[in-house]
Amino acid sequence: MSLYQLNRAVYDWIRAGEVNSDAAGDGRAGFDLSRYELTDDERKAFDDKDVAAFYTMGLHEVLINRYARAAGYARDDYRKILEPFGKPEERRGRWQK
Amino acid sequence: MAEVVLAYCSSHAPMMSSAREAAPKEQREHFIGALDAIRQQARDLDVQACVFLSNEHFTNFFLENFPQICVGVGERNWGPTEEWLPIDKVWIPGHEGLANHIMRETLDNGFDPAFSHLLELDHGIMTVYYELDQDMKLPLVPIVMNCAVPPLMPVWRWYEFGKQLGAAIRSFEGLERVAVVGCGGLSHWIGNPRVGDINEEFDRWFCERLERGEIDQVLDMKDDEIELAGNGNHEMRTWVAVAGVMGGAPADVLAYEAIAPWITGMAVAQWDTGRGTARSVGNASGAAPTSPVTAGD
Numbered sequence: 542m543s544l545y546q547l548n549r550a551v552y553d554w555i556r557a558g559e560v561n562s563d564a565a566g567d568g569r570a571g572f573d574l575s576r577y578e579l580t581d582d583e584r585k586a587f588d589d590k591d592v593a594a595f596y597t598m599g600l601h602e603v604l605i606n607r608y609a610r611a612a613g614y615a616r617d618d619y620r621k622i623l624e625p626f627g628k629p630e631e632r633r634g635r636w637q638k
Numbered sequence: 639m640a641e642v643v644l645a646y647c648s649s650h651a652p653m654m655s656s657a658r659e660a661a662p663k664e665q666r667e668h669f670i671g672a673l674d675a676i677r678q679q680a681r682d683l684d685v686q687a688c689v690f691l692s693n694e695h696f697t698n699f700f701l702e703n704f705p706q707i708c709v710g711v712g713e714r715n716w717g718p719t720e721e722w723l724p725i726d727k728v729w730i731p732g733h734e735g736l737a738n739h740i741m742r743e744t745l746d747n748g749f750d751p752a753f754s755h756l757l758e759l760d761h762g763i764m765t766v767y768y769e770l771d772q773d774m775k776l777p778l779v780p781i782v783m784n785c786a787v788p789p790l791m792p793v794w795r796w797y798e799f800g801k802q803l804g805a806a807i808r809s810f811e812g813l814e815r816v817a818v819v820g821c822g823g824l825s826h827w828i829g830n831p832r833v834g835d836i837n838e839e840f841d842r843w844f845c846e847r848l849e850r851g852e853i854d855q856v857l858d859m860k861d862d863e864i865e866l867a868g869n870g871n872h873e874m875r876t877w878v879a880v881a882g883v884m885g886g887a888p889a890d891v892l893a894y895e896a897i898a899p900w901i902t903g904m905a906v907a908q909w910d911t912g913r914g915t916a917r918s919v920g921n922a923s924g925a926a927p928t929s930p931v932t933a934g935d
Binding site for chain 2: 545548549558559561562566596600602603604607617623628630632633635636637
């Protein structure tokens with residue numbers, strides 16, 4: 542429905558499993574996705590733990606990283622999933638000789 | 639008046655705690671050895687409180703309200719939040735007097751930081767704080783920075799904020815010995831196809847600017863250029879802010895290692911506050927850390 546809703550759903554899911562000052566970190570089981578206005582594709586990506594779909598939908602990269610870790614993906618694994626979306630970098634920084 | 643007796647920056651990849659042994663022995667010993675040496679120096683200096691600058695990772699704030707700067711003014715803060723990070727989850731004592739003084743002074747001098755009476759601290763601060771005080775009892779004033787959600791505060795503004803932060807700390811009458819610590823960077827990518835890449839050329843160039851006292855050469859960097867060394871490289875702002883606290887003086891880069899298993903260019907740099915650096919006072923144990931300007935070139 543909106544990228545904000547998807548970002549918010551993933552953010553809340555991540556936070557539900559963390560050990561915060563007022564929560565023991567056991568809130569991911571039974572997480573209620575119906576509270577969010579998501580499209581069918583967004584809901585499917587969430588259900589399928591589809592990191593590639595999240596990336597193409599524009600989920601914030603900090604959230605992708607945190608989601609992948611929380612969902613059990615090793616970095617090498619999620620890099621392989623995302624690698625096909627990489628583009629060659631032609632710009633140069635001031636530090637490059 | 640308080641004196642900044644210790645000023646340094648360190649990378650904060652969570653794997654330095656959660657997967658320490660994954661790094662090659664020589665690299666991890668070099669990086670962690672620098673933090674060990676600083677911890678000993680902090681003990682020798684009898685540091686009374688510390689101010690940490692690190693970036694927000696969607697731990698306290700989300701898209702509804704995302705401050706560029708937030709000062710933790712509470713009597714205590716909690717951390718670390720990550721369930722998988724092998725650091726005890728505890729209440730960390732704050733320092734309300736110093737924190738509120740920083741708020742007042744920076745408000746009076748051109749900045750408008752947000753404040754929080756309870757911050758949740760993630761690996762961004764907790765990994766480095768733990769290496770400074772493994773009892774986690776040293777009073778901590780956290781300053782959380784936006785390095786993730788555009789529009790970001792420009793790099794040069796962080797340098798100016800650092801100058802005001804330094805002035806604020808040095809005008810505080812309630813303490814004598816304070817440490818200032820920046821956490822984050824250097825090059826790394828997260829959540830995108832380049833995760834795992836490290837831009838060693840940028841890292842060594844940046845460290846060289848620190849060692850030469852040439853921080854002015856990075857202050858006009860725009861976000862798209864910063865991102866050539868990774869979306870995580872926005873965290874270099876924490877280093878720039880501490881450079882501002884120290885007035886742009888040269889830093890001593892105690893360690894730099896491009897640690898592939900930690901997906902980050904991992905560095906530790908320390909400024910001489912007049913009390914020497916961990917290297918100059920002889921705390922850097924074993925093989926002295928080598929300069930990033932020459933090491934590996």
